[in-house]
Amino acid sequence: MVKYNLNSQSYSTFQLTSLVVLRILIGWHFLNEGISKLLNPYWTSSAFLNESQWIFAGIFKWMAATPAILNIVDILNIWGQIFIGIGLIAGFFTRTACLSGAVLLFLYYLCWPPLIGFSYSAPQEVNYLFVDKNLIEMTALVVLFLFNSGHIIGVDRFxxxxKQRKVIQ
Amino acid sequence: MSGEEKQLIKTPKAGRRDFLKGLATIPVFGVFIAGYLAKRSHDRSQQYNIFADIDLDLEEFENSNIGLSEQPGDSIHLGIIGVGSRGKNILDSLGFSEHDEKDGSNNCADLNITLAGVCDVYDVAAETGIALSQFNQYSKKSARKNKAQRFRHYQEMLESKDINAVIIATPDHWHEQIVIDAAKAGKHIYCEKCLTRTIEEAYQVRDAIRASRVVFQYGHQNRQQNAYHVARKIIEKNVLGNITLIKTHTNRNTPAGAWLRHLNRNVNPSDVDWQQWLGKAPQQPFSPSRFFGWQKFFEYSGGLPAHMFSHEYDAINQIFNLGIPKSVVASGGIFYWKDDRNTPDVFQAIFEYPNRELLLTYDATLASSSTGEYQSGAKTKEIFGSDAWMKLSMDINVMADRHSKRFKQKIDSGMIQPSQPFLSYRPGLKPGSLDAITSASERYYASQGLVYTYQGGKKIDVTYLHVKEWLDCIRNGGTPSCSIDHAFEDAITCLMATKAYLEGRKVEWDAVSEKII
Structure with a gap:
């Protein structure tokens, strides 16, 4: 007998723990990035956008060169990172947070793709070839989106x- | 969900277990906040805000000079004398451009100007000027189909009632005569550096401008450079301590940079009025090398000091109000570009200011683009004080001296690291975007600023601003920032270095009699 259908997937305790820990770690990373930017009055994405390379460089540089757009990009970035971080840690709108985070990371990846012959001036501690940390974190978020855990361990449970109470009533 | 299934399911009421599972990860926020506050408190203990210490608010600089209002009244009718590479650059900065759009153009307003006259001894250059005069990308009235009149001699242009003001971008050996004649004709003058070819001519030009009522602007567009205004403020606040040495440089390593500008250019001698171009200069058969690369010859220019040091000197002069040095020694030679030139391609000069207790030095090479120890690009100036030193280009970075008494305590406590800038200014980021903070976590942002060239936001062409300032003074009265007095100081200082090199001696300036000794 199923107590109540919280999950179409069922995980073992270890599986569930791993998913939740991964979710919290990525959430922590997002939240820290967002808060650090929020509290740094000098932060702007312009330098990052300006150094974009590859076929999308034109769009990113245009964003940096247009003050109104840059302002919106900065605000979306800061608050996007903060809300995604909160969502992932708390398990609140978890799947939306996973997807938004993955989209954001994919944009970072497209802005600074680690392709052969491309180099960027921000410090990079290792050499990347096609695959960088943005791509890995993005893929981890896609996994977390597909293997949801927020409705088991997280505010999404409530x-x-x-929802289920409404269905039954 | 079928009715059968519904019956199997118990009413989903949130129980204690649900409550625990639903909020299981919330304590992570507590850990995050505690960790973040601990980190912030640690960083704060390592921070030093120099701006609070010296009571300096730099926000005003971010918005200075960028007046974007449209110019009222009648259009000012400009004439340009000399449409070589610099003349064309000026026209481009003013919006007379073949390109539909220019980087930073959105920051430029309609200057309400008409390019009414073009004068050049070279048909191709004159035709370029006329073509450019027909479209101004900043002007809403560009559809009015203006077409500049060609003048074959500048005097014809000065006689024209249709011209209010002239931009002089000829070779230096023509500046004196044209400026004097323009002042007499009552035309406002924007004159490129170097003011004159010789020291003697500089007196004549100054007298002519002083005797006239025309508005004169000298073409050092970097008078509009925010970084220089900020540098002046920082130095006034005595952040650097006792300043005794200022180093300036020129480092080029290309044929064009060494003024080999006739290469790959087919010029038909019949298109050039060579005799007019020579003017008072010694007779010479037509030479494309001289025509396009006149900077290589003392017959037409003052060489490296007049062309390149002039920029450096004016930057330093606007910050320090140094004026003319007491004495100059110089050395150099033609060591690399073994062509027909007679001006040196490697050059050094020392300018003494005993009353200010400092030396200004200039070293230049046209055979290496490296700036040596300070690989931050050409035109970087270094200003050395007893407490700190400043690296100045379009950005400013101030590093503490490791033996500074003023900063000793902060260096010892790790709040200032002498190898890292403790005060940086990068124009154009965000209004008031000043990085005066040293801490491990903030240094990353600082280092980003040092390596990027910012291209967005409020980028604006300094030549546009410099000409605009001149036009504003023509319309509303006032004296532009690079007046005839600054131009005179610049010409005398630069040409003293040329004279010291040519005569192989220390050249001195008598400030009382205003004579070279």
């Missing part, structure tokens, strides 16, 4: 319970 949302699901509420």
């Amino acid at each position: 949302i699901l319970l509420r």
Whole structure:
């Protein structure tokens, strides 16, 4: 007998723990990045955008060169990172947070793709070839999106319970 | 969900277990906040805010000079004399461009100007000027189909009632005569550096401008450079301590940089009024090398000091108000570019300011683009004080001296690291974007700023601003920032170095009689 259908997937305790830990770690990373930017009055994405390479460089540089757009990009970046971080840690709108985080990371990847012959001036501690940390973190978020855990360990659990109560009533 | 299934499911009421599972990860936020506050408190203990210490607010500089209002009244009718590479650059900065769009153009307003006259001894250059005069990308009235009149001699242009003001971008050996005649004709003058070819001519030009009522602007567009205004403020606040040495440089390593500008250019001698171009200079058969690369010859210019040091000197002069040095020694030679030139390609000069207790030095080579120890690009100036030194280009970085008494305590406590800038200014980031903080976590942002060339936001062409300032003074009165007095100081200082090199002696300036000794 199923107690109540919280999950179409069922995980072993170890599987569930791993998914939640990975979710918290990525959430922590996002939250710290967002808060650090929020509290640094000098931060702007312009330098990052300006050094973009490859076929999308034109779009990113245009963003940096247009003050109004740059301002929006900066605000979206800061608050996007903060909300994604909170969502992942708390398990609140987890799947939305996973997807938004993956999209954001994919944009970072496209802005600074680690392709052969491309180099960037921000410090990079290792040499990348096609695969960088953005791509790995993005893929981890896709995995977390597909193997959801927020409705088991997370605030989403309450949302699901509420939904199910409505269905039954 | 079928009715059968519904019955199997118990009413999903949030129990204690649900509550625990739903909020299981919330304590992570507590750990995050505690960790973040601990890190912030550690960083703060390592921070030193120099701006608070010296009571310096730099926000005003970010918005200075960028007046974007449209110019009222009648259009000022400009004439340009000399449409070589610099003349064309000026026209481009003013919006007379073949390109539809220019980087930073969105920051430029309609200057309400008409390019009414073009004068050049070279048909191709004159035709270029006329072509450019027909479209101004900053002007909403560009559809009015203006077409500049060609003048074959500058005097014809000065006689024209249709011209209010002239831009002089000829070779230096023509500056004196044209400026004097333009001042007499009552035309406002924007004159490129170097003011004159010889020291003697500089007196004549100054007298002519002083005797006239025209508005004169000298073409050192970097008077509009925010970094120099900020540097002046920092130095006034005595952050650097006792300043005794200022080093300036020129480092080039290309044929064009060494003024071999006739290469790959087909010029038909019949298109050039060579005799007019020579003017008072010694007779010479037509030479493309001289025509396009006149900077290589003392017959037409003052050589490296007049062309390259002039920029460096004006930067330093606007910061320190140094004026003319007491004495100059110089050395150099033609060591690399073994062509027909007679001006040196490697050059050094020392300018003494005993009353200011400092030396200004200039070293230049046209055979290496390396700036040596300070690989931060050409035109970097180094200003050395007893407490700190400043690296100045378009950016400013101030590093503490490891033996500074003023900063000793902060160096010992790790708040200032002498190898790292403790005060940086990078124009154009965000209004008031000043990095005056040293801490491990903030240094990353600082280092990013040092390596990037910012291209967005409020980037604006300094030549546009410099000409705009001149036009504003023509319309509203006032004296532009690079007046005839600054031009005179610049010409005398630069040409003293040329004279010291040519005569192989220390050249001295008598400030009382205003004579070279």
